[in-house]
Amino acid sequence: MIEKQIIKPNNAQGNWWLILSVIVLTVSPLIFVKGDFEGADGQAEELITEIQPDYEPWVQPIIEPASGEVESLLFASQAALGAGVIGYVIGLYKGRKN
Template sequence: MNRPPLARQNWYIAIAVIALAIIPLIFVRGKYEGADGQAESAIAEISPTYEPWFQPLFEPASSEIESLLFASQAAIGAGVIGYVIGLSKGRNQNK
């Protein structure tokens, strides 16, 4: 079996990942909302008198800021995970 060079294979994988992320956004129509909002509405439906146990320590000024903080948290987490994986792979190669 004749395999394409590794660089070309990596590009094919990158294109496939991007397509898998974009295609649902184009073809799947619907209301996109977070799990927190869905949970609040489900709890209100089940028990209208429910009172939360805790209040948030920090309430962002807008949903855009909330999204920015969430995306920043995800990016930092991905960076830490990537760093740890790269560090362990480098250590294993040096052995």
């Protein structure tokens, strides 16, 4: 009988290159882009009031965060929760497939 040899690729080096590229892509804008990082909501509000000065929003926020740091914390928590749910669903379907 002929035995099958299973060749497993060495992904350790590829994983390190992937991690390094993610770090470079994350840090490089912080180093090379100078200026104030402003949210899209603030930029949109400025542009709308520039185009139509008498515009009034349809709704008001239910809860106004105490500071920008609290707002950032809530946004990051929302992103982490969403990423966790997506990761769980992907893992669940992957496990069912196997």
